[in-house]
Amino acid sequence: xxxxxxxxxxxxxxxxxxxxxxxxxxxxxxxxxxxxxxxxxxxxxxxxxxxxxxxxxxxxxxxxxxxxxxxxxxxxxxxxxxxxxxxxxxxxxxxxxxxxxxxxxxxxxxxxxxxxxxxxxxxxxxxxxxxxxxxxxxxxxxxxxxxxxxxxxxxxxxxxxxxxxxxxxxxxxxxxxxxxxxxxxxxxxxxxxxxxxxxxxxxxxxxxxxxxxxxxxxxxxxxxxxxxxxxxxxxxxxxxxxxxxxxxxxxxxxxxxxxxxxxxxx
Amino acid sequence: xxxxxxxxxxxxxxxxxxxxxxxxxxxxxxxxxxxxxxxxxxxxxxxxxxxxxxxxxxxxxxxxxxxxxxxxxxxxxxxxxxxxxxxxxxxxxxxxxxxxxxxxxxxxxxxxxxxxxxxxxxxxxxxxxxxxxxxxxxxxxxxxxxxxxxxxxxxxxxxxxxxxxxxxxxxxxxxxxxxxxxxxxxxxxxxxxxxxxxxxxxxxxxxxxxxxxxxxxxxxxxxxxxxxxxxxxxxxxxxxxxxxxxxxxxxxxxxxxxxxxxxxxxxxxxxxxxxxxxxxxxxxxxxxxxxxxxxxxxxxxxxxxxxxxxxxxxxxxxxxxxxxxxxxxxxxxxxxxxxxxxxxxxxxxxxxxxxxxxxxxxxxxxxxxxxxxxxxxx
Numbered sequence: 001x002x003x004x005x006x007x008x009x010x011x012x013x014x015x016x017x018x019x020x021x022x023x024x025x026x027x028x029x030x031x032x033x034x035x036x037x038x039x040x041x042x043x044x045x046x047x048x049x050x051x052x053x054x055x056x057x058x059x060x061x062x063x064x065x066x067x068x069x070x071x072x073x074x075x076x077x078x079x080x081x082x083x084x085x086x087x088x089x090x091x092x093x094x095x096x097x098x099x100x101x102x103x104x105x106x107x108x109x110x111x112x113x114x115x116x117x118x119x120x121x122x123x124x125x126x127x128x129x130x131x132x133x134x135x136x137x138x139x140x141x142x143x144x145x146x147x148x149x150x151x152x153x154x155x156x157x158x159x160x161x162x163x164x165x166x167x168x169x170x171x172x173x174x175x176x177x178x179x180x181x182x183x184x185x186x187x188x189x190x191x192x193x194x195x196x197x198x199x200x201x202x203x204x205x206x207x208x209x210x211x212x213x214x215x216x217x218x219x220x221x222x223x224x225x226x227x228x229x230x231x232x233x234x235x236x237x238x239x240x241x242x243x244x245x246x247x248x249x250x251x252x253x254x255x256x257x258x259x260x261x262x263x264x265x266x
Numbered sequence: 267x268x269x270x271x272x273x274x275x276x277x278x279x280x281x282x283x284x285x286x287x288x289x290x291x292x293x294x295x296x297x298x299x300x301x302x303x304x305x306x307x308x309x310x311x312x313x314x315x316x317x318x319x320x321x322x323x324x325x326x327x328x329x330x331x332x333x334x335x336x337x338x339x340x341x342x343x344x345x346x347x348x349x350x351x352x353x354x355x356x357x358x359x360x361x362x363x364x365x366x367x368x369x370x371x372x373x374x375x376x377x378x379x380x381x382x383x384x385x386x387x388x389x390x391x392x393x394x395x396x397x398x399x400x401x402x403x404x405x406x407x408x409x410x411x412x413x414x415x416x417x418x419x420x421x422x423x424x425x426x427x428x429x430x431x432x433x434x435x436x437x438x439x440x441x442x443x444x445x446x447x448x449x450x451x452x453x454x455x456x457x458x459x460x461x462x463x464x465x466x467x468x469x470x471x472x473x474x475x476x477x478x479x480x481x482x483x484x485x486x487x488x489x490x491x492x493x494x495x496x497x498x499x500x501x502x503x504x505x506x507x508x509x510x511x512x513x514x515x516x517x518x519x520x521x522x523x524x525x526x527x528x529x530x531x532x533x534x535x536x537x538x539x540x541x542x543x544x545x546x547x548x549x550x551x552x553x554x555x556x557x558x559x560x561x562x563x564x565x566x567x568x569x570x571x572x573x574x575x576x577x578x579x580x581x582x583x584x585x586x587x588x589x590x591x592x593x594x595x596x597x598x599x600x601x602x603x604x605x606x607x608x609x610x611x612x613x614x615x616x617x618x619x620x621x622x623x624x625x626x627x628x629x630x631x632x633x634x635x636x637x638x639x640x641x642x643x644x
Contacts, residue, residue, distance in 0.1 A: 029570075039316065131274050154639060162369065162371070164367045164371035165370060165373060167336070167338055167358070167365070167367075168270075168365050168366075168371045169361070169384065169388070170337070170338075170357070170358040170359050171336055171337075171358050171361075171363050171364055171365040171442070172359075172364055172365075172384055172385030172388060172432070172433070172436055173359050173362075173385050173388045173389040173436060174359055174384070174385070174387070174388035175359050178388050179388075182373075182384070182387075182388075183373060186373075186375045187373070187374070226485075
């Protein structure tokens with residue numbers, strides 16, 4: 001306990017509450033209020049309406065929800081599979097190449113997402129890798145940006161896994177594929193779920209690279225929100241933002257409560 | 267039903283394993299990590315059905331030797347043979363072994379029965395056979411009632427029993443035990459040692475390689491003991507013989523307490539197997555005929571083989587000054603000084619305890635003492 005006196009603790013708690021309120025709660029509260037407002041001319045909004053949500057659930061906005069969900073799922077699954085593969089492969093190596101190869105995964109996360117989008121746009125503008133104007137380039141952009149987090153999560157899980165489990169399994173006659181499916185992956189399942197959840201959340205909120213590469217028929221929610229607010233339709237943008245938050249949170253909570261029969265070794 | 271009878275009904279791979287043979291041989295096996303040698307060329311063998319304990323301090327190479335047999339460590343040189351077949355380049359899953367480790371390594375996402383069935387499932391055994399084996403194996407270790415539990419719902423001792431059942435279920439050619447009792451408290455460890463001894467009595471064909479740093483576990487369980495030091499085999503022999511007649515200082519001190527007093531060999535009687543040596547001004551007779559006259563050696567006498575009473579067979583007599591006396595209930599520990607050496611004595615009955623500073627006479631039999639070298643390897 002850093003602060004012992006009751007008055008001191010009350011002061012610290014108050015400071016923390018104010019800080020959290022300003023940084024986290026206030027922006028979200030403004031968006032929630034705006035999404036239900038008819039007008040907002042003064043300090044507080046006036047009038048209550050569900051019109052913005054009705055608009056969001058129809059037409060282009062509904063397509064944006066669909067595009068974001070599909071992009072998030074495809075990119076996250078890709079990141080999960082390749083991240084797990086790379087983490088497993090690099091874990092077996094003990095030389096200096098393992099560190100260098102691991103670092104490769106993290107490079108895109110250190111580059112501005114707009115630059116990643118630009119890079120992809122240029123890289124995939126010629127045959128045989130002509131992806132410009134396709135939904136595939138959006139998947140690739142999201143995959144490139146989130147794969148580092150999937151790889152990092154799974155690597156962390158594998159590094160905490162005692163080698164005894166896999167060695168005993170091998171000794172008992174389990175071939176590598178059987179051991180992977182029945183021992184290694186179940187034991188790191190919580191990390192796989194976390195990797196998928198984080199990748200999905202990042203993908204759902206990705207804007208920088210997507211605005212550079214998205215084709216006309218595949219507008220994701222962040223792009224749609226950006227478009228709406230850019231045109232001054234703050235209320236519709238706020239409603240779509242709330243839908244984005246709810247969808248993402250629902251999936252993350254669902255993943256967290258998924259009945260994974262494993263959990264890390266105790 | 268005896269264990270042997272219980273296993274008879276499901277002998278598919280057991281019979282195959284028996285036919286394949288289960289003796290283990292190290293043929294000049296050495297292991298190096300990044301140029302650093304952790305196991306120097308090791309040559310020794312374990313007979314089928316034998317328990318060989320490998321003991322030694324940390325870093326002695328005992329676990330490395332075990333892991334080389336398992337296939338987790340690739341020898342830098344030499345061969346490992348199981349049942350006469352060179353398995354050096356075989357992956358672990360093709361060696362027909364099973365392993366029990368210190369932290370049990372039970373798969374936490376599987377129930378006890380699934381853990382025990384794991385090896386059989388991995389080998390593609392028939393469902394009926396698996397059910398039978400799981401039942402038999404759990405019965406052998408007294409864990410039948412816990413089949414549907416998860417490992418986290420078991421105590422440490424129970425988890426180790428399940429780990430043993432899991433290993434036995436695949437009817438391994440060789441069972442590798444890597445400090446299996448180290449994580450248990452002293453009381454449970456003692457009872458588990460007895461259980462493993464009983465288990466081997468019921469499964470006499472099972473070859474066991476047992477790695478431990480606990481000499482009492484090794485002495486209780488092993489037919490033979492291999493003592494390793496600094497990646498090298500320091501001594502190997504039948505457990506009782508190695509305890510009574512250790513070949514060198516390290517073996518003597520690692521297997522229980524030993525008094526090691528410097529002597530000079532005077533006369534060797536080849537026929538009797540005894541040797542006469544000089545300890546200061548005193549002449550003593552000890553076993554060990556293969557020492558040349560004039561050689562400097564160590565006289566090894568276990569503390570419990572020294573007495574304060576003279577009996578006919580205890581013809582050796584040495585004088586020492588008592589420095590400490592510690593009464594510990596059943597035993598009394600005496601620490602005496604003889605020249606520059608310390609003499610430790612454990613007495614079970616001491617009706618008239620001596621006092622510090624007393625000059626005492628200690629007696630021991632020539633057959634309870636032997637001459638050893640300061641250091642050496644096999």
